[in-house]
Amino acid sequence: MNPKDVVITGIGVVSSLGLGVDAHWQALTGAAPKPVLDGERFAPYTVHPLPEIDWSTQIPKRGDQRQMETWQRLGTYTAGLALDDAGMKDDEALCASMDMVVAAGGGERDVNVDQDILDTSLTRNDHDVLLNEKLTTELRPTLFLAQLSNLLAGNISIVHKVTGSSRTFMGEEGAGVSAIETAAARIRSGQSSHLLVGAAFQTEHPDMLLAYELGRHLQRGGWSPLWQRSPEEGGGVITGSGAAFLVLESREHAQKRGRTAYAAVGPVASGRARRGGDGLQDALEEMVGRLLGGDAPMLAISGASGAHAVTKAEKAALDARGHVTARGFSSLTGHMKEAQFPFAVALAALAVHHGKAYPAFAESERPFEAAPSAALATAVGYNCFEGMGLVVKA
Amino acid sequence: MKTTDSFGRPLVAVTGMGVVTSLGRGKDENWTALTSGRSGIHPITRFPTSHLATTIAGTVDFLPESRRGASPLTYALADLAAEEAVGEAGLPAADFGGPLFLAAPPVEIDWHHRLRLYAQSQRAGDWRSLIEAAREANEAELFDESQFATIADRIAEKYGTRGLPITLSTACASGATAIQLGIEAIRRGECDRALAIGSDGSATAEALIRFSLLSALTTQNEVPEKASKPFSKDRSGFVLAEGSGAMVLESLEGAIARGAEILGIMRGCGEKADDFHRTRSKPDGSPAIAAVRAALSDAGMSEDEIEYINAHGTSTPENDKMEHLSLSTVFGVRMPTVPISSNKSMIGHTLSAAGAVEAVFSIMTMREGVIPPTINYENPDPAIELDVVPNVKRDADVATVLSNSFGFGGQNTCLVMAREAG
Numbered sequence: 001m002n003p004k005d006v007v008i009t010g011i012g013v014v015s016s017l018g019l020g021v022d023a024h025w026q027a028l029t030g031a032a033p034k035p036v037l038d039g040e041r042f043a044p045y046t047v048h049p050l051p052e053i054d055w056s057t058q059i060p061k062r063g064d065q066r067q068m069e070t071w072q073r074l075g076t077y078t079a080g081l082a083l084d085d086a087g088m089k090d091d092e093a094l095c096a097s098m099d100m101v102v103a104a105g106g107g108e109r110d111v112n113v114d115q116d117i118l119d120t121s122l123t124r125n126d127h128d129v130l131l132n133e134k135l136t137t138e139l140r141p142t143l144f145l146a147q148l149s150n151l152l153a154g155n156i157s158i159v160h161k162v163t164g165s166s167r168t169f170m171g172e173e174g175a176g177v178s179a180i181e182t183a184a185a186r187i188r189s190g191q192s193s194h195l196l197v198g199a200a201f202q203t204e205h206p207d208m209l210l211a212y213e214l215g216r217h218l219q220r221g222g223w224s225p226l227w228q229r230s231p232e233e234g235g236g237v238i239t240g241s242g243a244a245f246l247v248l249e250s251r252e253h254a255q256k257r258g259r260t261a262y263a264a265v266g267p268v269a270s271g272r273a274r275r276g277g278d279g280l281q282d283a284l285e286e287m288v289g290r291l292l293g294g295d296a297p298m299l300a301i302s303g304a305s306g307a308h309a310v311t312k313a314e315k316a317a318l319d320a321r322g323h324v325t326a327r328g329f330s331s332l333t334g335h336m337k338e339a340q341f342p343f344a345v346a347l348a349a350l351a352v353h354h355g356k357a358y359p360a361f362a363e364s365e366r367p368f369e370a371a372p373s374a375a376l377a378t379a380v381g382y383n384c385f386e387g388m389g390l391v392v393k394a
Numbered sequence: 395m396k397t398t399d400s401f402g403r404p405l406v407a408v409t410g411m412g413v414v415t416s417l418g419r420g421k422d423e424n425w426t427a428l429t430s431g432r433s434g435i436h437p438i439t440r441f442p443t444s445h446l447a448t449t450i451a452g453t454v455d456f457l458p459e460s461r462r463g464a465s466p467l468t469y470a471l472a473d474l475a476a477e478e479a480v481g482e483a484g485l486p487a488a489d490f491g492g493p494l495f496l497a498a499p500p501v502e503i504d505w506h507h508r509l510r511l512y513a514q515s516q517r518a519g520d521w522r523s524l525i526e527a528a529r530e531a532n533e534a535e536l537f538d539e540s541q542f543a544t545i546a547d548r549i550a551e552k553y554g555t556r557g558l559p560i561t562l563s564t565a566c567a568s569g570a571t572a573i574q575l576g577i578e579a580i581r582r583g584e585c586d587r588a589l590a591i592g593s594d595g596s597a598t599a600e601a602l603i604r605f606s607l608l609s610a611l612t613t614q615n616e617v618p619e620k621a622s623k624p625f626s627k628d629r630s631g632f633v634l635a636e637g638s639g640a641m642v643l644e645s646l647e648g649a650i651a652r653g654a655e656i657l658g659i660m661r662g663c664g665e666k667a668d669d670f671h672r673t674r675s676k677p678d679g680s681p682a683i684a685a686v687r688a689a690l691s692d693a694g695m696s697e698d699e700i701e702y703i704n705a706h707g708t709s710t711p712e713n714d715k716m717e718h719l720s721l722s723t724v725f726g727v728r729m730p731t732v733p734i735s736s737n738k739s740m741i742g743h744t745l746s747a748a749g750a751v752e753a754v755f756s757i758m759t760m761r762e763g764v765i766p767p768t769i770n771y772e773n774p775d776p777a778i779e780l781d782v783v784p785n786v787k788r789d790a791d792v793a794t795v796l797s798n799s800f801g802f803g804g805q806n807t808c809l810v811m812a813r814e815a816g
Contacts, residue, residue, distance in 0.1 A: 106500045109502075118509065118524065127506070132442065133445050136447075136606070136607075141607035145673070145802075148563075150563040150568075150802075154672055154803030166805045169560055170500065170561045171543035172541060186578070206522075215537035272558050384541075384547050386558075
């Protein structure tokens with residue numbers, strides 16, 4: 001026990017499975033957890049869609065909602081859930097001194113404007129002039145702000161008054177890893193006392209699928225469990241809309257305001273392994289060994305994406321010494337890119353908090369009967385970068 | 395020499411710097427131009443400017459990547475700045491041995507690629523054709539360009555930086571945030587050195603149009619080199635620009651131990667987010683004031699000890715007014731006599747790179763004993779009473795600098811630098 005330990009005192013999670021920690025705990029610990037899927041809107045791609053959300057419960061001003069598209073609304077909403085959960089939501093002094101690290105990609109482009117430009121381009125050769133013509137007249141001025149990566153954090157500041165500091169990390173899953181790693185390091189070293197960290201991903205937009213499919217990463221043949229996806233049906237990734245935000249505090253800061261923590265963030269490791277050959281598997285095995293030390297049974301909340309080679313390497317690394325039992329939540333939520341690692345840490349914290357492991361998320365996952373006093377959270381980038389963190393009892 | 399600050403933390407030294415702007419490649423070219431008051435702003439030739447309200451920019455047009463799109467150019471700019479900085483620091487070119495913090499613009503697939511893919515597609519009038527064409531084409535380079543991690547991944551690979559590289563955005567404060575992350579990592583004892591880069595090659599037609607639609611850009615196109623006029627009465631917006639700045643940051647102790655030349659000291663950094671509006675700052679200036687004060691307090695210095703201010707100075711009516719208000723609040727009656735100049739009067743607003751580019755120029759200001767001017771200061775704004783070092787450089791003994799970066803989305807970051815460990 002150290003006053004500078006990093007404890008988790010607030011969790012906000014949203015996915016196709018529901019809104020908030022209770023809905024997720026129930027959905028994921030039920031008899032046979034089932035994914036929520038939409039195979040039609042973006043066929044041949046399947047997505048895990050957002051549930052219905054009443055944005056106004058976390059973003060009361062219509063004017064604020066109008067300034068955002070779904071991605072920023074989702075993040076701002078979920079950040080609000082985390083602040084609520086931590087009992088900080090309406091504490092102006094705590095929010096004003098609270099630091100923030102958001103992992104973000106980009107927001108939604110205007111599909112209609114873009115399609116109009118694409119279609120018109122087939123009839124004209126002066127494409128650069130066409131772009132000027134259409135973009136100057138058709139783009140909504142506010143849409144730029146809704147697309148900007150750092151404006152999710154900007155909106156969280158405006159709506160929830162979190163203004164201690166604001167940093168946005170970019171770079172797919174790795175950004176989520178770095179966000180939590182940096183947040184925890186800042187608290188441990190005394191550079192911050194309380195911090196909001198997290199990410200949101202809104203997959204229900206063609207550009208979000210395009211970014212994966214430029215590299216042939218998506219599965220095209222309908223849903224199948226994470227660990228059992230076949231290269232014949234595409235790249236193996238099925239995406240989902242979702243978000244995860246955590247309130248992290250130093251132990252002494254949480255104690256001073258009388259808050260009980262879900263769990264504590266132990267060591268976090270990250271890396272940039274070369275992906276050829278066995279490079280990734282070796283790096284992940286080394287990372288598991290470094291974080292876990294002994295051979296005691298360990299529950300792993302895996303953010304594996306489903307991308308074939310990478311997911312195989314992660315599975316092999318987790319299976320290597322036989323004491324780690326994985327739960328791949330992307331089977332049930334879909335891949336949420338920047339939000340994968342924050343989401344993994346959130347689910348790990350819930351398991352530690354309840355002293356209960358999740359049942360298998362897919363048939364091939366082994367049972368885990370013991371009451372977990374710790375859980376390993378992982379996120380291995382479908383294209384690059386990887387990280388893991390140990391979540392322990394507070 | 396003392397190698398810790400007044401809080402007992404390791405002092406952070408700058409041992410290498412690199413810079414590219416529209417004024418040229420490298421510190422020498424840039425410094426010569428900056429101190430002779432030369433502007434890098436010019437008519438846009440990269441794309442046609444018909445239908446555009448703004449037809450000038452501070453684009454970097456002299457690189458092979460200048461016409462290859464935002465991602466390749468942002469990479470090239472980051473690479474050149476890093477090469478100069480790592481070289482000056484005398485560190486091995488491919489084994490940097492510390493983490494990388496890269497400030498860069500958000501990425502998107504370039505319009506030219508989008509149009510090309512669509513032309514290759516079934517052209518069925520909806521987005522499915524584009525995705526299908528992308529899948530068919532299977533171009534690794536296009537995929538890489540659409541990934542936010544790519545540029546940092548490549549820089550990390552080339553320079554042998556350690557661990558998972560961090561790419562970040564705090565809008566116009568990004569470059570300063572990259573440096574701040576490096577300082578914090580060294581203070582935590584996680585590393586002996588860090589490579590901090592701000593790079594931005596994203597001046598595409600769409601980027602220009604987006605800022606235009608927010609009424610952020612000047613439309614004074616007639617004499618491009620006179621369009622950026624921070625603190626002037628007739629200022630009317632910023633000039634979109636490109637560039638990069640890189641710094642090798644090291645614990646002073648480590649730098650001395652390996653016999654590196656100390657170029658300057660990063661004394662402190664501070665930040666404060668604004669909760670007022672997405673593009674406008676709080677009317678009372680309190681977030682900017684708090685950011686300046688946080689940086690001074692982190693540096694363990696009082697406002698009296700700041701000898702020069704490298705302004706954010708974008709040349710928008712809003713920023714320059716707010717920056718003056720904030721600084722006047724912090725520095726009080728002394729403010730009209732503290733020299734303050736805006737590099738953006740010559741290089742425009744290099745967005746994600748600005749904080750890093752201007753930090754490099756701030757250190758050079760101290761080392762050279764010369765303050766670069768604020769050019770185009772012909773029609774002073776009577777409401778802004780400042781010593782902007784108007785139009786002509788000034789020889790001055792400068793031992794400490796405050797550099798401001800205030801971003802869209804309310805992200806404000808300030809850096810305090812010193813010539814010596816003190």
